[in-house]
Structure formats: structure tokens, C-alpha cells
Amino acid sequence: MAHSTDSVFINLGPVHPSTHGVFRMRAHIDGEVITDIEPVFGYLHRGIEKLAEGKSYRQVIPLTDRLDYVASMNNNLAYCMAVEKLAGIEVPERAVYIRVIMAELQRIISHLLGIGSFFNDMGTFFTPFFYMFIQKEKITDLLEMVSGQRLLFNYMRFGGVSHDLPDPFLPALSQFLREMPAEIDKYERLLKENEIVLARSRNVGVLSREMAINSSISGPVLRASGVNWDIRKADPYSCYDRFDFDVPTGSNGDCYDRYRVRIEELRQSLRILEQAVSKLPKGKVINPVPLRFKPPVGEAYSHIEGNKGELGFYIVSDGSDKPYRMHVRAPSLLNLSALREMLIGWKLADAIIIFGSIDICLGEVDR
Amino acid sequence: MEVRIEPCYPEIDAHESRVIEDLKSSSTQPIAEPSGWLDEEINRNILVTTVDKLLNWGRKTSLWTETSFTACCTFEFISTSSSRFDIARFGMEVLRSSPRHSDLIVTAGTLTWKMAPQIKRVYDQMAEPKWVIAMGACGISGGIFADSYSVVPGYNRILPVDVYIPGCPPRPEALLAGIEKLRKKIEQSSISNKS
Amino acid sequence: MTIKLSREIINHSLHEHVSSTDYSFESEAVVTDSASLVKICEVLKSAPGIELDYLSSVTAVDYPDYFEVVYLFYSIKHNHSLTLKVRCPDKQQPDIPSITPLYNGANYQEREIYDLFGISFVSHPKLRRIFLWEGYPGHPLRKDYGIGS
Ligand code: SF4
Numbered sequence: 125m126a127h128s129t130d131s132v133f134i135n136l137g138p139v140h141p142s143t144h145g146v147f148r149m150r151a152h153i154d155g156e157v158i159t160d161i162e163p164v165f166g167y168l169h170r171g172i173e174k175l176a177e178g179k180s181y182r183q184v185i186p187l188t189d190r191l192d193y194v195a196s197m198n199n200n201l202a203y204c205m206a207v208e209k210l211a212g213i214e215v216p217e218r219a220v221y222i223r224v225i226m227a228e229l230q231r232i233i234s235h236l237l238g239i240g241s242f243f244n245d246m247g248t249f250f251t252p253f254f255y256m257f258i259q260k261e262k263i264t265d266l267l268e269m270v271s272g273q274r275l276l277f278n279y280m281r282f283g284g285v286s287h288d289l290p291d292p293f294l295p296a297l298s299q300f301l302r303e304m305p306a307e308i309d310k311y312e313r314l315l316k317e318n319e320i321v322l323a324r325s326r327n328v329g330v331l332s333r334e335m336a337i338n339s340s341i342s343g344p345v346l347r348a349s350g351v352n353w354d355i356r357k358a359d360p361y362s363c364y365d366r367f368d369f370d371v372p373t374g375s376n377g378d379c380y381d382r383y384r385v386r387i388e389e390l391r392q393s394l395r396i397l398e399q400a401v402s403k404l405p406k407g408k409v410i411n412p413v414p415l416r417f418k419p420p421v422g423e424a425y426s427h428i429e430g431n432k433g434e435l436g437f438y439i440v441s442d443g444s445d446k447p448y449r450m451h452v453r454a455p456s457l458l459n460l461s462a463l464r465e466m467l468i469g470w471k472l473a474d475a476i477i478i479f480g481s482i483d484i485c486l487g488e489v490d491r
Numbered sequence: 492m493e494v495r496i497e498p499c500y501p502e503i504d505a506h507e508s509r510v511i512e513d514l515k516s517s518s519t520q521p522i523a524e525p526s527g528w529l530d531e532e533i534n535r536n537i538l539v540t541t542v543d544k545l546l547n548w549g550r551k552t553s554l555w556t557e558t559s560f561t562a563c564c565t566f567e568f569i570s571t572s573s574s575r576f577d578i579a580r581f582g583m584e585v586l587r588s589s590p591r592h593s594d595l596i597v598t599a600g601t602l603t604w605k606m607a608p609q610i611k612r613v614y615d616q617m618a619e620p621k622w623v624i625a626m627g628a629c630g631i632s633g634g635i636f637a638d639s640y641s642v643v644p645g646y647n648r649i650l651p652v653d654v655y656i657p658g659c660p661p662r663p664e665a666l667l668a669g670i671e672k673l674r675k676k677i678e679q680s681s682i683s684n685k686s
Numbered sequence: 687m688t689i690k691l692s693r694e695i696i697n698h699s700l701h702e703h704v705s706s707t708d709y710s711f712e713s714e715a716v717v718t719d720s721a722s723l724v725k726i727c728e729v730l731k732s733a734p735g736i737e738l739d740y741l742s743s744v745t746a747v748d749y750p751d752y753f754e755v756v757y758l759f760y761s762i763k764h765n766h767s768l769t770l771k772v773r774c775p776d777k778q779q780p781d782i783p784s785i786t787p788l789y790n791g792a793n794y795q796e797r798e799i800y801d802l803f804g805i806s807f808v809s810h811p812k813l814r815r816i817f818l819w820e821g822y823p824g825h826p827l828r829k830d831y832g833i834g835s
Contacts, residue, residue: 449748
């Protein structure tokens with residue numbers, strides 16, 4: 125008797141442990157193989173861009189915290205840089221360095237969580253995740269020291285940062301910088317050449333260089349496809365041009381490369397942190413700006429290399445104390461542009477891994 | 492570069508919109524707290540029997556949590572359930588992705604109207620007895636997003652909430668305190684008033 | 687440093703394909719209308735020495751007299767950038783040609799603008815709401831839509 129399989133329509137999410145939040149996919153599968161997929165967005169659409177239009181410039185900073193909530197310092201930084209560009213505000217040297225330190229610590233947190241949940245999706249249920257969580261908690265403590273919050277820091281201000289580093293911060297950071305390389309080696313011993321990891325992620329979900337560029341992919345996903353594009357190098361902001369670091373790239377653009385790029389970026393972030401700590405100048409940390417200040421009429425776009433890719437803020441000012449329009453160039457949303465190309469033709473179980481390797485944050489996808 | 496055209500399911504979308512609109516129009520008022528456990532009347536009338544004690548002990552020491560991880564508060568929930576804050580002390584380390592396995596839903600994050608029917612469905616599928624903890628300002632009232640056009644002003648519009656934990660996000664200690672409150676509440680319930 | 691493309695270079699590569707009345711310069715941006723948008727994008731994407739291969743972002747702004755759609759392009763090869771603006775004076779039925787066939791990265795962003803501003807992108811492969819549900823009343827990011835509703 126001849127057997128034939130019918131195409132089945134299934135629904136993944138939005139309440140699903142592998143979707144990193146509330147993402148949803150409607151998939152057509154033939155047997156185990158995905159034949160077509162439709163991503164559905166909007167389950168966390170909170171209207172941040174509209175709410176920003178009703179708040180004063182400074183009140184928007186806490187809103188930006190909640191975009192990519194695993195890296196709120198980065199969001200603060202990008203937003204403050206855009207407003208500073210708009211109004212021509214100078215940032216004191218010490219604050220520039222502090223901002224870099226915070227941004228790199230956030231990148232480490234985000235990459236640790238990204239790698240951890242990627243392995244969760246692969247089936248190493250929570251073991252690597254909890255190893256990485258230990259370090260994440262250590263960084264959280266550091267950031268709590270400076271900001272008083274554990275997750276949404278709201279630390280940066282126009283013209284600097286809200287207050288100076290507390291005394292115990294730098295010794296604690298140095299301690300962390302001493303310990304962390306050994307921790308990364310530990311993850312590598314556990315995972316790098318693990319047979320299952322290799323079998324499940326090598327050559328899976330390949331994203332070609334051309335497709336990545338055409339689909340506006342950015343961040344580690346773009347670099348894993350072999351494109352050497354890092355805004356910290358291509359368009360240096362803050363004081364990144366004074367540091368010595370490399371931009372890791374992959375060659376195949378598969379899930380394994382994306383994981384490797386993130387691990388290498390952890391090492392590079394540690395390098396940057398070491399240099400920033402040793403060069404940290406003395407002085408004031410903020411050029412105060414009036415609470416309800418009014419930037420001149422105009423517009424500004426400013427971008428940073430966020431943890432997930434190019435994070436940009438486009439701000440239009442009409443001269444009042446509220447932004448006329450604020451747009452967030454959200455790397456998480458755009459990194460999904462090529463999702464269908466990456467998923468179609470793979471088995472459902474691979475789809476979960478491929479999706480995990482993109483590492484999105486729903487707060488930023490839906491905004 | 493050829494990019495295949497995305498599929499499109501207008502009927503499913505239309506159905507989803509209807510469900511959202513229905514839920515939105517039927518949940519304009521907050522739902523009251525579920526059991527009147529502090530209510531004098533009931534307190535006088537129930538008998539705290541040994542059966543109750545045994546049942547409540549069982550229930551409160553193995554609260555299995557449904558993952559309803561919508562937004563930022565999630566990360567504080569995960570921190571709480573990881574080794575540092577060690578939620579396993581309360582028999583709660585089991586996170587279930589299936590509502591049929593769980594007794595408790597911790598609403599960690601902002602709820603949007605688009606998401607609301609899904610959460611309500613998850614809640615409806617949970618077996619009795621079940622409890623709800625509204626975690627964070629968003630869970631209580633919509634928090635910083637209360638004014639937004641797409642955000643539900645508090646989970647109590649669609650679910651009966653037992654314990655509210657303020658904070659944005661609540662610290663793990665606060666979450667643990669809230670869980671402790673819920674355990675007290677379970678201790679005082681009786682089969683004669685909460686099914 | 688990512689540098690902004692200078693006017694001379696843009697003029698030089700556009701003059702053969704687009705008449706110079708179809709676009710103008712405003713501070714650092716090129717402003718055009720919806721009729722010549724696709725042509726300009728096509729030329730700038732492939733013109734040697736320019737090769738704007740990366741579409742960074744697409745967004746829209748609701749000004750009192752017109753909608754403005756703002757495109758930001760980079761060239762990864764040459765590390766320069768260009769801001770392109772398209773004005774759409776018809777506020778009742780705004781429409782603009784889609785550039786999704788050229789840049790796949792525009793897909794979701796154009797849908798987002800359609801959803802939140804109500805600007806239609808002609809010949810977009812799937813122009814449906816992305817964040818809000820079908821049948822949602824109004825387009826929230828328009829200025830006539832109240833903030834606290
Ligand atoms: S209460 Fe605060 S931290 Fe929690 S989901 Fe809402 S905005 Fe995020």
C-alpha cells in the first residue's frame with residue numbers, strides 16, 4: 125500500500141517555552157519537515173513609540189529600558205546619544221568610559237542568556253543555562269551597585285550618567301574580570317566540541333551572506349554569516365576607537381557559528397572592559413541638563429552596536445519638551461526578516477534551535 | 492534574490508480579532524478577588540478539619556507554576572527560580588509549559604489585548620484548585636504602560652488574582668514574599684469554600 | 687566612520703536615470719516623491735562606488751501637512767550612508783511603492799508603518815497588520831489618535 129503524508133498546519137506559541145517570550149509561528153509541516161511558516165508578531169506590542177510622544181524627553185528613558193529588557197543599559201545609551209546629538213550636549217570623559225563599561229557588561233549578560241537559552245532549546249535542559257546564570261547574577265550585582273535596580277537600570281542621563289560609580293564597584297569589577305575568562309573556558313570545555321551540539325547545530329539554519337545583508341540582519345547573526353560589520357568599528361561612538369579589540373566573524377552562517385561568535389564576543393567584551401577600567405579618567409560624570417529641557421527643532425538618528433545588533437533611535441523634535449516622534453530601529457525585529465528562509469526545509473526540532481540561535485527579545489520585536 | 496511570499500490566513504486572523512474584541516468588550520471591570528478568605532462570615536462558618544490541613548499542606552508545598560512569561564518581569568522570575576534565590580525550597584522549581592500540570596500562574600509581564608485571550612485560555616485549561624499571582628506593576632494595573640492603546644490595565648480584568656506583588660520588576664525577595672503570602676492563603680482555605 | 691554620501695556623488699550617479707527635478711536635498715537627506723522612489727533605490731543599490739546594499743531602517747513621521755517615510759541605507763562595502771525621504775501629501779489615502787522586492791529587510795518595517803500609520807505600500811507582498819489585530823480601529827501613531835485612549 126502506498127503511503128502519502130498530508131501537510132499539517134500547526135501553531136507554535138505564543139505560550140510556548142521555546143519562543144523566548146510571546147512569539148508565534150504558524151507552520152505547515154509535511155511529516156517533520158517545515159514547508160512554510162508565517163511568523164505572527166504583536167503579542168507584546170505595548171505602544172512604546174506612542175507613549176514616548178506623551179512624555180518629556182527624560183521620562184522616556186525608563187520606557188527605553190523596557191525595550192530589550194535583558195540589556196536596558198544599551199537602550200538607555202542609544203536613546204541618550206540620539207538626544208545628545210539632537211541638542212548638541214557634551215558628555216564628560218569619565219561618563220563616556222562609564223557608559224562603555226555598562227554597555228559591555230550588558231552585552232555579556234545578554235550573550236550569556238542568549239547562549240544559555242540556545243542550549244536549552246537544544247535540549248541540554250537548564251544545565252548550561254544555570255552555569256551562565258551564575259555569572260549573570262554577578263554582573264547584575266555590579267549593575268545594582270551603580271543603579272539600585274536589578275534589571276531595568278535607568279542609569280544614563282542626557283550629558284552623562286545619573287551618578288558616579290560607588291567605591292566598591294571597581295574592585296568588584298576587577299574581581300569579576302579575573303574570574304570570567306576561566307568561566308568561559310569552562311563553558312567551552314562543556315560545549316564546544318560536544319558531539320550532540322556539533323551534530324545539531326553545524327550546517328543547520330544556514331544564512332547566506334547575501335541574504336543576511338539584503339534582509340537587514342545585524343549583530344552577531346550578521347557576523348556569523350561572514351560579514352565584518354560592527355558599528356563599534358564601522359562608525360565608532362563613545363570611545364570605542366580608543367580600544368583594541370577584534371570583531372569575530374563566522375564563515376558558514378549556521379547555528380554553530382552564531383554560538384561561536386557570541387562566545388568570542390564575550391572575550392572581546394572582557395578585553396574592552398579591562399582597557400576601559402585601566403584608562404578610566406577622573407572628573408565629573410554629568411553635564412546637567414534642565415529637567416524639562418527643549419531641544420531645538422530638528423531630527424537625529426543615532427545608533428550603537430547593541431547586544432543583538434544595530435540599535436538605533438530616530439528622534440524628531442518640534443522644539444517642545446516632548447519628542448514629536450521617536451522611532452526605534454529594533455535589531456530583534458529585523459533579525460527575524462530572514463526567519464522563513466532559515467526555517468523552511470528544516471525539521472520542526474531544528475526550527476526551535478535555529479530560532480533560538482537568532483536570540484531575540486520580544487520587548488524589542490513588538491515594542 | 493527570490494524571497495518566497497509569506498502565507499496568509501485571513502480567516503484565522505479574523506477569528507482571532509473577534510475573540511480579542513469579545514474579550515475586550517466583556518472585561519471592562521476588574522474581577523474581584525476569588526475567595527473571601529478574610530471574610531468574617533466564612534471564617535466563622537468553616538471547620539478547619541484534619542482533611543483540610545492535609546490537603547492544604549499538599550497543595551501549598553508543591554505549587555507547580557505555569558510559564559506565562561510575557562515581558563521583563565520574567566527575568567526576575569527566572570532569577571528567583573535559579574539557584575541563588577532557590578525557589579525549590581517551596582517545592583516550586585517545576586516550571587510547566589502545559590496548563591494541565593500546573594496549579595499556579597505567575598503573570599510575569601505586560602499583558603496586551605492581543606495576548607489576553609491566550610492567557611485566559613491557559614488559565615481556563617488549568618485544573619482546580621488554581622491560583623494567580625499578579626507580578627509587577629504591569630500585572631497589577633498596566634504599570635508604566637497603563638495609558639497605552641494596546642495594554643490590558645491589569646490581569647484582574649481577565650483573571651481572578653489572588654496575590655499582587657508590586658515592583659517594576661519586583662525583586663526576587665519580593666516575589667518570594669508574595670509566594671509566602673499565597674501559601675498562607677492556601678493554608679486557610681477549606682474544601683468547603685474553595686473547590 | 688560611516689560618512690554621509692555627498693551631493694556630488696549622488697547627483698553624479700542619478701543624473702542619467704532620474705531627472706533632477708524629481709529629487710532635492712535637505713540638509714543631509716535626499717527628498718523625493720513616491721513616483722521616483724523605486725527608481726532611485728534601484729540606481730543607488732547597484733551604482734558602482736555607491737552600492738547601498740543594506741537598508742538599515744524604514745520609518746514614518748506624521749507631519750501636519752504630509753506623511754514622511756524615512757529610509758536609511760548603508761553600504762557595507764564602502765561604509766557610507768544615505769538618508770532618503772519620501773513625502774506623501776495625500777493624508778487621506780497615503781500610498782507609496784514598496785521596496786520590499788529590492789530589500790527584504792523592508793518587509794516587516796513597511797508592514798509596521800502600514801499598521802501604525804495607515805500608509806499603504808503598493809505591491810508589498812503581504813500588506814497586513816503586523817502588531818495590532820485585523821479590524822483594530824485607527825492607526826495609533828498618527829497624530830490625531832489620542833495618546834491615552
Ligand atoms: S512591571 Fe515593569 S518589569 Fe514587569 S513587565 Fe511591567 S514594565 Fe516590565
